[in-house]
Amino acid sequence: GAVVSQHPSWVICKSxxxxxxECRSLDFQATTMFWYRQFPKQSLMxxxxxxxxxxxxxxxxxxxxxxxxxxxxxxxxxxxxxSAHPEDSSFYICSAVYPAGVETQYFGPGTRLLVx
Amino acid sequence: GQQLNQSPxxxxxxxxxxxxxxxxxxxxxxxWLWYKQDPGEGPVLLIALYKAGxxxxxxxxTAQFGITRKDSFLNISASIPSDVGIYFCxxxxxxxxxxxxxxxxxxxxxx
Numbered sequence: 001g002a003v004v005s006q007h008p009s010w011v012i013c014k015s016x017x018x019x020x021x022e023c024r025s026l027d028f029q030a031t032t033m034f035w036y037r038q039f040p041k042q043s044l045m046x047x048x049x050x051x052x053x054x055x056x057x058x059x060x061x062x063x064x065x066x067x068x069x070x071x072x073x074x075x076x077x078x079x080x081x082x083s084a085h086p087e088d089s090s091f092y093i094c095s096a097v098y099p100a101g102v103e104t105q106y107f108g109p110g111t112r113l114l115v116x
Numbered sequence: 117g118q119q120l121n122q123s124p125x126x127x128x129x130x131x132x133x134x135x136x137x138x139x140x141x142x143x144x145x146x147x148w149l150w151y152k153q154d155p156g157e158g159p160v161l162l163i164a165l166y167k168a169g170x171x172x173x174x175x176x177x178t179a180q181f182g183i184t185r186k187d188s189f190l191n192i193s194a195s196i197p198s199d200v201g202i203y204f205c206x207x208x209x210x211x212x213x214x215x216x217x218x219x220x221x222x223x224x225x226x227x
Contacts, residue, residue: 004158006158032213034214034215041222042220043204043217043218043219043220044159044204044217046214046215046216046217049213049214091156093158093159095158095215097213104147104149104161104164105149105161105206105215106161107151107158107159107160107161108158109157109158110156110157110158112156
């Protein structure tokens with residue numbers, strides 16, 4: 001099946017630092033990837049749509065200068081949380097759209113970010 | 117954005133019982149997906165539905181794409197302890213590329 005990886009799976013950082021999270025589609029090419037944020041016991045909240053070769057589309061209320069997204073290749077999208085603060089602590093999950101006629105979305109294992 | 121209402125919010129059942137959950141929307145969707153998420157992990161795709169009325173099975177799981185295109189159902193037969201987790205539905209609008217998620221159903225199976 002389609003496999004999506006995320007790195008790192010855990011990150012702890014000091015307030016004010018930047019953190020980069022990678023999302024890779026391992027066995028397929030994905031022109032579209034999504035970045036979600038999930039708080040404990042809540043559903044997934046879409047942050048942005050990442051399209052290969054173009055600028056990301058951010059959902060309302062998500063700061064594009066805070067959450068930088070780069071989709072430089074058909075198998076890699078990165079999310080950089082700039083100047084992270086404790087309120088940015090969350091579970092970040094990416095997904096990649098598998099383009100097999102009809103679209104299906106596969107998720108990475110998630111990255112847990114803790115900002116101290 | 118679109119809101120998908122999922123019910124029930126949580127379920128506590130005995131091992132061996134069947135489970136039913138559903139997802140409803142005020143909008144018409146072209147695609148319905150069902151996922152299971154274990155704590156600390158990303159959601160895993162269970163079943164994908166692409167046509168109104170479609171009924172698809174994956175082992176003990178069966179999902180249906182509602183005729184109105186505004187709802188979907190997931191059934192789990194003969195539940196086992198490893199079915200524990202949170203189940204999410206996700207829908208995609210016609211012409212859209214993003215998926216909207218339901219509020220989730222937390223399933224607990226008592227051995």
